[in-house]
Amino acid sequence: MNDTVKPVTPQNLATTTSWFRTAAPYIHSHRGATFVIAFDGETIDSQEFEPLLHDISILNSLGIKLVLVYGARPQIEASCIQQNVPVRYHSGLRVTDDVSLVIAKAAIGKLRLDIESKLSFGLPHTPMADARIRCISGNLVIARPAGIIDGVDLGHTGEVRRIDSEGINQQLAAGNIVLLPPLGYSLTGESFNVSAESIATEVATALRADKLIFIGHSNKTMPRELTVDEAQKTLSSHPSLPAAVKACKAGVTRVHILDRAINGVLLQELFSRDGAGTLVTATSFETTRQAVIDDVGGILELLQPLEEKGIVVKRSRELLEREIDHFTVMERDGSVVACAALYPYPENDMAELACLAVSNHYQSHGRGKQLLAVLEQSAQAQGINHLCVLTTQTAHWFLEQGFKPAEIADLPVAKQALYNYHRNSRVFRKQLA
Structure with a gap:
């Protein structure tokens, strides 16, 4: 036996089965969706880049429509330094003179060819090794000069004027990956160096993409989820947050900020x-609402382990369906990651908390x-001022929440x-009151 091959064990199979069951709903929901994925030049230079492209190839095989936008800042800087050309920035934007533009176009073009060749390589040593992945690029970003900011002429640095969404959608419909460099082109035939992040943002907005994903170096202290309001308060914590x-x-439902150093x-x-x-959304990622x-x-899935341990009374599906209006999830x-039920007894100024x-x-x-807390507010909104609960194994938790021991006669x-x-x-x- 080859020592490098892990033996198949029931535990390995169980882990694989569990992962696949968890992933299956996402595989189904992502099929046919449009994702815009942006990665910076540092990511391209990193050892994590080839595995990332393999994972992107997997997404393409699952029927996800992909637009890739890449940055080239470190590569352009390295070429400028090598040729003794000054590197200048103003307000976070490169000052691109005539010589810098020539260098930028050469560096960006080389990266495009490298990325295309790596995507053509497919998925080596897998059943998808012969999969045909088509990667298309082109003059799909129309740009204009960024102009003069604070008296500084940014030269050939540009900003997005519009996106050729029709051209991009035609390629996506054909099953092709669209690869966009950090360049834009004017209607008069000029080329402009444009930031990859701004291109990715404008493309995701124009296409009404399902997801916009930024991959680079991420701050380990960033939370897993941020609403727009929360993100605005911490814009300086990550360059992709603005x-x-x-x-x-602008209407993109979900924006993800990922750390390239995390495998897969x-x-x-x-x-x-x-x-x-980190997920940034216009609305909360988690909601508490009336059950339907x-x-x-x-709810049955949540209650089953507790029923098996005797913590809660077993309820049939039919009973839950009849009582669903009492549940909050x-x-x-x-x-559904949590649930509870409230059964009011208004004649006794009391409600029972259950499940x-x-x-x-x-x-x-x-x-x-x-x-x-949500159910307490609900009870008070109904004019009820007392809660009761029956428990066999969680007494201490309820004591910590302000409940007091009572008698059956108090029910x-x-x-x-x-x-x-x-x-x-x-x-x-x-x-409660």
């Missing part, structure tokens, strides 16, 4: 619930406490009649 905010405001970061971000980078009938399956990326459950993957993050009369003495649940009560 572009992410602009894209979200692109696949992890796209095919797992929590991802591996379509949530029954997710926390939804994350289309999946509080949080997915194993999201415990220890305060979601149970957040959900409890609403209708609930007393349903009390299961075999379970011998402890009773707790909390005053």
Whole structure:
């Protein structure tokens, strides 16, 4: 046996099966979607670049429409230094004179050829080694000069005027990957050095892309999710955040900021619930809402492990469907990650809290406490000032949330009649007002 080949074990198979089941909904939802992926020149020079291109090839094979935008700042700088040409920046933009433009076009052109050749290489040593991946480039970005800023003429540095979205969509419809360099072209035939981030943002906006993805060096302290409002408060924490905010405001639903140093970061971000980078969205990534009938399956999945341990009373699908209006859920990326039910007894100025459950993957993050607060507000909105709960194994948690020990006789009369003495649940009560 080849020692480099890992033996197949039940544990390995179980892990693979579990991953595939988790990824399957994302594979289905991403098929036919349009992603704009931007990576900087440092990423191209890194050892992580070839594995990244392999992962991009996988996305293409799954039917995802891809526009790739690449940067070239370090390569242009290195060529300028080698040829003793001064490197100048103003307000974060390169000052591109005639000589610098010639150097930039040469460096950018070489990178384009290198990327195209690597994509043509396919996926070596895999069943997709012979897959045909077509990569198309062209004059798809129309630009204009950035002009004079604070008295400094930026020369051949430009900004996006418009995107040839029709031309790009034609190529995407044909199954081709569109590769865009950090260059734009004017209607008078001039060339301009344009930042990759601005091109990616404008392309994602023009195409109404499903995702805009920036890959580079990421700040390890950045949170996993940011709303636009939160991102605006920390714009200086990452160079891609201003572009992410602009894209979200222009209608791009989700912008991802990924660290190239994480092996397989692109696949992890796209095919797992929590991802591996930072997600910027115009709205909250996680919502708490009234449950609907379509949530029954997710609620059953949450409750099953607790039912098996005897923590909650087993409920059938039919019962949950009848009582779904009593449930509140926390939804994350289309999946129910927490739930709880509120059964009001207005004649007793009391409501019962039941079926509080949080997915194993999201415990220890305060979601149970957040959900409890939502249900307390709901009870008070109904004019109810007391909560009660019956529990067999989570007494301490409820004590920490302000509940006090109570007696069966303190329960609403209708609930007393349903009390299961075999379970011998402890009773707790909390005053809300």
